[in-house]
Structure formats: structure tokens, C-alpha cells
Amino acid sequence: MQNNLNLEGVEQQALKDYTEQAYLDYSMYVILDRALPQIGDGLKPVQRRIIYAMSELGLSASSKPKKSARTVGDVIGKFHPHGDSACYEAMVLMAQDFSYRYPIVIGQGNWGSTDDPKSFAAMRYTESRLAPYAKSLLQELGLGTVDWAPNFDGTLNEPVVLPARLPNLILNGTTGIAVGMSTDVPPHNLNEVASALVHLIDNPKATVTQLMKHIKGPDYPTGGELVSSAADIKEIYETGGGTLRLRASYKMEGTDIVVTSLPHQISGAKLQEQIATQMRAKKLPQVDDLRDESDHEEPTRLVISKKRGVDVEQLMSHLFSTTSLERTVRVNMNIIGLDGRPRMFNLLEMLKEWLKFRKQTVTNRLNHRLELVRDRLHILDGLLLAYLNIDEVIAIIREEDKPKPVLMKRFKLSDIQAEAILNLRLRNLAKLEEMKIRGEQNELNEEREVLEKTLGSAARLKTLIKKEIIEDAEAYGDDRRTLIVEREAAQALDETQLVASEPVTVVLSEAGYARAAKGHEIDPTTLNYRSGDSYLAAAQGRSNQLAMFIDSTGRVYSVMAGTLPSARGQGEPMSSRFKPPDGAAFCGAMIGADDQKYLLASDAGYGFVATLRDLVSRNKAGKSILRVPPGGKAVVPAPVPAGKECVIAAVSSIGRLLIFEMEELPELAKGKGNKLINIPGSKYKTGDEKMVAAAVVPEDGSLQVHTATRIMTIKWNDVDDYYGDRALRGSLLPKGWRKVERLIGFD
Numbered sequence: 001m002q003n004n005l006n007l008e009g010v011e012q013q014a015l016k017d018y019t020e021q022a023y024l025d026y027s028m029y030v031i032l033d034r035a036l037p038q039i040g041d042g043l044k045p046v047q048r049r050i051i052y053a054m055s056e057l058g059l060s061a062s063s064k065p066k067k068s069a070r071t072v073g074d075v076i077g078k079f080h081p082h083g084d085s086a087c088y089e090a091m092v093l094m095a096q097d098f099s100y101r102y103p104i105v106i107g108q109g110n111w112g113s114t115d116d117p118k119s120f121a122a123m124r125y126t127e128s129r130l131a132p133y134a135k136s137l138l139q140e141l142g143l144g145t146v147d148w149a150p151n152f153d154g155t156l157n158e159p160v161v162l163p164a165r166l167p168n169l170i171l172n173g174t175t176g177i178a179v180g181m182s183t184d185v186p187p188h189n190l191n192e193v194a195s196a197l198v199h200l201i202d203n204p205k206a207t208v209t210q211l212m213k214h215i216k217g218p219d220y221p222t223g224g225e226l227v228s229s230a231a232d233i234k235e236i237y238e239t240g241g242g243t244l245r246l247r248a249s250y251k252m253e254g255t256d257i258v259v260t261s262l263p264h265q266i267s268g269a270k271l272q273e274q275i276a277t278q279m280r281a282k283k284l285p286q287v288d289d290l291r292d293e294s295d296h297e298e299p300t301r302l303v304i305s306k307k308r309g310v311d312v313e314q315l316m317s318h319l320f321s322t323t324s325l326e327r328t329v330r331v332n333m334n335i336i337g338l339d340g341r342p343r344m345f346n347l348l349e350m351l352k353e354w355l356k357f358r359k360q361t362v363t364n365r366l367n368h369r370l371e372l373v374r375d376r377l378h379i380l381d382g383l384l385l386a387y388l389n390i391d392e393v394i395a396i397i398r399e400e401d402k403p404k405p406v407l408m409k410r411f412k413l414s415d416i417q418a419e420a421i422l423n424l425r426l427r428n429l430a431k432l433e434e435m436k437i438r439g440e441q442n443e444l445n446e447e448r449e450v451l452e453k454t455l456g457s458a459a460r461l462k463t464l465i466k467k468e469i470i471e472d473a474e475a476y477g478d479d480r481r482t483l484i485v486e487r488e489a490a491q492a493l494d495e496t497q498l499v500a501s502e503p504v505t506v507v508l509s510e511a512g513y514a515r516a517a518k519g520h521e522i523d524p525t526t527l528n529y530r531s532g533d534s535y536l537a538a539a540q541g542r543s544n545q546l547a548m549f550i551d552s553t554g555r556v557y558s559v560m561a562g563t564l565p566s567a568r569g570q571g572e573p574m575s576s577r578f579k580p581p582d583g584a585a586f587c588g589a590m591i592g593a594d595d596q597k598y599l600l601a602s603d604a605g606y607g608f609v610a611t612l613r614d615l616v617s618r619n620k621a622g623k624s625i626l627r628v629p630p631g632g633k634a635v636v637p638a639p640v641p642a643g644k645e646c647v648i649a650a651v652s653s654i655g656r657l658l659i660f661e662m663e664e665l666p667e668l669a670k671g672k673g674n675k676l677i678n679i680p681g682s683k684y685k686t687g688d689e690k691m692v693a694a695a696v697v698p699e700d701g702s703l704q705v706h707t708a709t710r711i712m713t714i715k716w717n718d719v720d721d722y723y724g725d726r727a728l729r730g731s732l733l734p735k736g737w738r739k740v741e742r743l744i745g746f747d
Contacts, residue, residue: 036176036183038336039350040357041137041162042169044176046090048162049079051104054130055138065108065127072123079151079158088123095128098299099265100172101187101221102133102476114222114262114299115269133476136165144368145361163361165472167193167354169335173218181342183334186218186244189480193351194473200351201462208238208348215347217244218331220482222300223261224248227326227487237347240333248325249483250316257312259302259325261481266324268292268300274323275304282562286310355465362465363455370451373444375416380441382417386424387434393421502543504561504591510536512574512586514549517567530570537636537742541591548591548615549574551584552633554602554626556615561591579620588636590615597640597667599648601676602628603690608666608673609640627672635693636742644698647719649745650677650730651705653690655738657722658730659703662696665726675727695743704744705737712737 037044043051053074059066072088080087095105098114109126112119120126130138145163150156173187196214200206217226217233225247226233236242246263262268272292278284289305306315320326333345337353345353386393389411396410397403407418454460504516507524511533517524524538541547543562550556557578565572574586590598594613601607610625617623626634640646646662658677665674679689697703703714712733714722722731732738 036178036181036334036336036342037169037174037185038161039169039338039345039353040361041164042167042172042174043137043162044090044174046075046080046082046087047094047104049075049158050087050091050094051130051134051137051162052141052159053079054105054128055134055141059129061106061130061132061135063129065106065129068107068123068126068128071128078156081152084123089118091123091128092120095131098222101219102168102171102190103131104134104137104172105129106131115267117265136472136476137162137168139163139165140361140365143365144371145364163365165358165468166190166476167197167351169354170350178342181334182332184330184332185335186329186331187220188215189219189477191473191477192216192219192480194469194477197351197355197469198466200348200355201466206348208234208346211347211351212237216480217484218482219480220246220264222264222266223481224263224483225487226482226484229486233484236331240331240344240346240349242331243328244331245326245328245489246482247320247487252312253303255306255308257304257306257316259300259304260298261300263324263327264329266327268294268302271324272302275319278322286315358465359461362461362468366451366455370448370455373448373451377441377444377448378414379417379420380437380444382411382413382420383424384434384437384441385411385413385417386421387429387437390429397422502562504541504543505567506539506541506547506561506564506589506591507535507567507571508537508549508574508586508589509533509571513571514547514564514574514586514589515567515569515571516543516547516561516564522567527567528570533570536586537588539589539591539639545591545593546612546616547589548612549578549586550588550590550600550626550634550637551580551586551622552628553581553584554600554624554628554634555580555584555622556590556617556625557620557622558616558618577620578622580622585633587634590637590639592639596642599638599640599665599694599696600626601635601637601650601673601691601694602626602632603635603692604629604632605650605652605675605677605679605691606673607676607694608668608671609662610668610670614669625670627670632690635691638695638743638745640696641698641701641745641747644747646696646698646745647723648676648694648696648726649703649719649722649743650691650694651733651740651743652677652679652730653692653740655733655740656730657705657733657740658724658726658728659697659719659722660724660726660728678727678729680729692740693743695745697745698747701745701747704746705733705740706742706744707737707739708741710737 041048050071054071057066057071057074059071068088068091072084072091075087076082076084091105092111093099095103095107095111096117097103099117105128107126107128110121111126140163141159147160148157149160151158169185170188170193171190173185174183176183192215196211199214200211212234226244227247228244232242236244248259248263249261250257250259262271272290275290279287279290286307287304288307291303293301293303306312333350334342335345335350336342338357393407396406400406404418404422407413407421408415454464502518503520504518505520505522505524506514506516507527508514509529511530513530513533520540525535529535541561545561546558547561547564548556548558557574559577590612592612596612597609598612599607600610615623615625628634647659648662648665649657649659651657676694677691679691695703700716702716705712705714724730
């Protein structure tokens with residue numbers, strides 16, 4: 001099929017070149033016309049158009065508010081042909097006193113809350129007007145200060161930038177994401193910024209360090225504390241980027257901790273849920289109760305009731321570390337400069353750039369006013385000449401068909417002067433009018449003289465700019481809300497401090513199911529076990545200690561005892577929490593303080609004494625501690641009583657019991673250990689002799705020998721019958737007691 005298209009005169013372009021240029025154009029549009037603010041008034045286009053449209057609607061701070069839908073309609077219909085919801089959201093943001101340090105809009109109705117900033121009512125319900133602070137942006141708009149440009153359809157003009165009398169960008173801050181770049185400018189205190197500007201005007205060579213004597217740091221609308229170091233803040237102000245740490249403020253009321261302010265953009269409801277989640281998970285035993293007592297008078301009042309004896313500093317440090325009571329905020333002062341190009345500004349460059357804008361704005365305003373004064377003086381000169389020759393002027397007007405050129409020729413008037421004379425009303429021909437003209441001339445001549453002197457003197461211009469900055473700071477300034485307190489980084493409490501310290505008995509079954517029973521009085525053999533399962537081992541400790549389990553390969557696994565299921569149930573399989581090697585079975589449990597010692601041994605008859613702190617492992621795969629020969633397995637570990645002379649008892653599968661001094665066994669962190677009892681020629685075949693249990697017996701204590709059906713107690717005075725050196729064969733137990741399942745040593 002032939003292509004009969006005639007492409008003569010049609011521009012042809014490679015798709016690659018076209019798409020590159022189209023994307024570049026789109027990117028520049030997003031950067032310059034949507035996402036990044038202009039340094040002059042600190043506003044994005046949609047914000048500027050909202051403020052200008054509201055001023056055109058007469059919605060000043062002293063006027064009656066109008067429906068927000070009316071404003072949004074004007075904005076999108078005249079200046080900003082985009083979505084009404086996005087436009088309204090930008091308007092809401094400028095009205096929220098928890099979002100803007102110095103709100104530009106005053107809203108009536110539901111304009112959102114700190115808990116949910118986007119919970120504002122629809123624009124058909126709310127009303128709004130400009131805030132008093134908006135006057136600093138609009139006050140000089142009609143005074144020839146800024147350039148104007150046609151709106152999107154060319155029917156109206158809109159200001160390219162508002163003639164801000166204050167650096168709104170650094171006062172209210174802003175955030176925005178463009179294509180390939182973003183901006184995050186934090187808000188600041190007006191009094192501090194004004195002081196820094198005055199200092200910079202007087203000292204153009206000032207440094208960031210000198211400016212920081214005036215501007216201590218960002219000042220967020222919701223208060224809180226800025227806890228970053230002075231060095232970090234200085235680095236941000238010198239480079240224009242970095243991160244800051246914000247923290248909530250709190251006070252003590254009796255034994256209660258009362259949070260009075262939150263970091264910027266943090267929801268109290270979300271924070272409350274974070275703390276409550278920890279409480280439900282029993283990871284915050286220091287807290288008794290949590291209440292939200294916020295109201296209209298105290299927008300933030302979160303009450304944390306702590307338990308008696310709890311260290312407040314430790315508790316709050318943990319909450320700062322694990323909840324949104326502390327957060328980091330990014331600073332990235334990427335701004336569109338006066339040259340229309342986006343770039344990174346540091347604090348000094350930003351203030352200097354704005355002062356350039358302010359100087360040009362004031363110069364434009366003075367020139368505009370000087371031009372008006374000169375034009376008025378020119379007209380007044382013509383009017384005065386007419387009054388001095390009023391009879392002749394009247395005669396010319398009455399007699400001439402075209403009096404204007406005759407007047408111009410007779411009295412050497414300009415076209416404007418002659419037009420002004422012809423427009424005079426009869427009532428203004430009174431004798432007193434001459435005196436009024438001369439009085440106005442004198443006033444305007446004085447004003448012209450002042451304007452010319454100011455424009456001709458850099459010092460006078462600086463003085464005027466300083467005076468106006470100070471006046472506006474007095475009108476709109478307030479005290480700092482965010483306290484600057486350098487603090488150490490928050491530390492979360494150790495896991496053992498987050499669980500209530502209660503006595504527990506950790507029970508392990510033959511099938512590897514573990515649970516924790518409250519107290520030490522429970523008899524674990526009487527608990528309910530799954531069908532085919534039975535009791536294997538138990539260990540006594542506290543709920544805020546690590547429970548450790550050893551498997552048949554000699555690997556040890558750790559878990560907080562307080563997180564184990566209750567003994568009212570049948571337990572939880574440890575294989576679901578950990579990842580033991582294939583075919584491995586759990587053989588025993590341990591628990592106690594870090595310095596608690598346990599006897600670890602394999603059924604080959606080798607073992608050593610270990611300290612619990614050396615066995616701790618956070619790894620799901622555990623930690624290899626006891627070296628077990630192939631085909632062998634670990635036996636149930638035995639606790640070593642602290643501070644007492646002890647002996648070790650080991651029993652074999654044929655009923656040979658050996659008791660020897662504990663000093664003969666080494667203390668190791670890991671390994672095979674030394675021989676406890678002599679097991680001759682064991683190859684781990686069915687029927688071979690093995691060591692089945694070991695126990696530690698304190699001086700004057702007793703040893704319980706458990707068979708399947710009976711328990712025999714060997715008192716301290718009777719251990720001599722089985723006493724010997726380590727690694728001997730031991731002595732046979734009485735008949736009927738040789739099928740030993742476990743040994744337990746008692747005080």
C-alpha cells in the first residue's frame with residue numbers, strides 16, 4: 001500500500017529529540033510554575049494567585065469572610081486553570097496555624113486538626129479571609145513595585161511576584177517535589193529574622209556564624225524542642241541542607257508525665273496509638289495509663305501515668321527513640337532565585353538575595369511615587385497659572401470653539417495641564433482654592449525632595465528598608481515557640497527493661513514446645529501436654545530475663561521469657577521461633593542473670609561449665625556452644641548454685657552414678673569440655689551405654705534420681721557411696737533404680 005501523504009513544508013524531528021525536549025519543557029514547568037517557591041515572596045504560583053484573588057475580592061483581615069468556594073472559583077476561573085480540590089488544599093494549608101508559622105488565611109469552620117490535617121470540611125461549608133500578616137505581602141502591590149503578566153487566557157493581568165515586605169519564605173518555610181529536585185525550607189521566628197536582616201544591612205560582610213547570633217534555629221508552629229547540636233544547625237545554615245532532630249516537650253505534674261507540644265507534622269492520635277501498641281504488647285511495663293486530655297485551651301495534652309519508682313528520663317528517652325515523640329526533618333533550601341533559576345541557598349545567601357529583592361521593590365515604589373508627585377506638581381503649576389489669570393481663562397473658554405490649543409499657546413501649558421484646567425468644576429473657582437494649591441505644592445515639593453534624596457543615597461535607602469522591617473516585625477512578630485536545647489540522642493531501653501520482672505518457670509516438652517508459668521512453685525510434670533508429648537525440662541527465673549534453649553547439636557537459642565506463651569496453654573513450638581539444623585531436637589532450657597552458670601554436657605560424657613552471658617544469641621539460627629560428636633546429643637543443662645561448694649553428679653544409661661568435685665571441670669564459653677564419666681567404647685549404636693543426665697549438687701544439699709515411675713533422694717551424707725575422681729566409671733545404683741531419666745540437685 002502506497003503512502004500518499006504530502007510532507008512538504010512539514011517540520012520533521014527525530015522522536016528521541018522531540019521526547020527529550022518535551023520532557024525538559026515539562027520538567028521546567030513543574031520546577032518553576034508548581035513545586036518550587038520564588039525567593040521574593042516565598043510563594044508557589046497557586047498560593048500567590050489565591051492571595052491575590054482574595055485581595056481582589058476585598059477579603060482583607062478587617063472584612064467579613066466569604067465562602068471558600070467563592071475564592072477557589074475566582075482563582076481557577078481567572079488565574080489557575082487546574083483542579084479545585086488541589087487549589088482548596090493549598091488554601092487550607094495557608095490557614096492552618098499548625099502548618100504555617102504565620103498563617104496567611106483566616107478560616108472559619110473546620111480547617112483540619114493536628115491529628116488529621118486533611119480532615120477539613122468541603123469548601124462549600126467553610127469561610128475565609130486574609131490574615132493581618134497577608135498585608136505584608138499585598139500592601140505595596142498597586143505602587144509600581146512588581147511586574148505584571150497576562151493570565152492564562154490574556155483577559156486579565158496578575159502579579160509575577162508579590163511585593164513582600166518580609167522574607168515570607170524563611171518565615172513560613174515550604175516543601176515541594178519537582179522533577180529531579182525538591183525543597184524543604186523550615187520556618188523561622190520573625191523577630192529573629194528581622195534582627196538578622198538589620199544586622200546584614202549594617203554589615204554586608206557578615207558571616208553565617210554572626211547571623212546565627214540572631215537566628216538561633218528554625219521555629220516550628222507546633223513548638224516542641226530542637227535537639228540537634230549547634231554544630232549540626234550551623235552546618236545546615238552554611239550548606240543549605242541536612243537533617244534536624246525535633247522532640248516533644250513535656251513537664252511533670254505530680255507523678256504524671258504531660259506532653260505539651262509535639263514535633264512538627266506529628267499527629268497526637270498516631271503517637272497515642274504507638275505508645276498503646278507497646279503497652280498492649282507488654283513492652284512498656286513502666287507505664288500504668290495513657291490519656292489524651294487535649295482541648296481547645298490546651299491543643300496538646302497527652303498524659304502518661306508511670307509506675308512508682310520508674311526513672312522519668314530513661315522512660316522518656318525510650319519513648320523518644322521508639323515513637324514519633326522525636327523525629328528527624330530534612331532541610332533542603334532549593335529555591336528559585338531572582339534570576340529565575342533554581343539553586344541551593346545557604347542562610348546568608350538567602351537573606352542577601354531577599355534583600356536585593358526588597359531593595360529593588362522599595363526603589364520601584366519610590367520611583368513610582370516620585371513620578372506621581374512630579375506629575376501632580378506639573379498639573380498644580382498649570383492650575384495655579386489659571387487661577388492667577390482666571391478671567392482671561394474663562395473668556396477663552398467662553399469665546400473659543402477649541403479653547404484647549406488657545407490656552408496652551410497663551411499660557412505655554414502642556415496638554416495635561418490644559419486638560420486639567422478644562423476639567424475644573426465651577427465650585428473650585430473660589431478664592432481659597434489658590435491657597436489649597438499652594439499648600440499642596442509645598443507638601444509635594446517636600447515629599448519630592450525626600451524621595452529624591454532617598455533614591456540618591458544608598459545609606460538613606462538602607463535606613464528606610466531597616467525601618468520598615470522593624471515596623472513589620474513589631475506588628476506581626478511573636479515569641480519563639482520551638483525551644484533549642486542540645487541533647488544526646490535518645491536511647492531505647494534494653495529489652496529486659498521493657499518486660500515486668502516477675503518470677504516464672506520456663507517449661508520445655510519432649511516435642512520442643514515451650515511455655516512460661518508464673519511463679520516457682522509450679523510442678524511442671526503435672527501440666528497438660530499434647531497427646532504423645534511429655535515433660536522434658538524446666539528452669540526458674542524472671543520474666544525479664546532471657547530464656548535459652550539448647551538443641552541436640554549443641555546450639556543455643558535466646559528469647560525473652562516474658563514473650564513465651566502462658567502455661568495455661570500447651571506451649572509454642574520453638575522450631576517456629578528459631579531455625580535449628582535439620583533433624584535437631586530441643587534438649588533443655590536455661591534462664592537466669594547474666595552471671596548465672598550452667599553445666600552443659602553431651603551424652604558422650606563430656607561437658608563444661610558455662611556462663612549465660614556467653615550463650616546469648618539474637619540469631620534465629622542460634623549459637624554453636626557445645627561440641628557434640630556425630631550421632632550424639634546434648635543432655636538437659638543443670639544450673640550451678642552461686643556462692644556454694646558443689647559437686648557434679650553424672651549418670652549413665654546402665655545406672656552407673658559418679659559424683660566428683662566441680663573444680664575438676666573447666667569453665668568455657670564453648671567447646672567439647674572434659675570427660676565427666678567414663679563411657680567405654682560408645683559408638684552410638686542401639687543399646688550402647690550413654691550418659692543420660694547430669695546435675696550440680698550444692699554442699700549439704702541432696703540429689704534426686706528420677707526413673708519413669710519413682711524418685712530416690714540421695715542426701716549429702718550418702719554421696720560418698722558414689723564419690724570419685726572425674727572420668728571414672730562410677731558405681732551402680734541399686735536394682736530397680738538404674739533406668740534413670742533425669743537428675744536434679746537441691747539445696
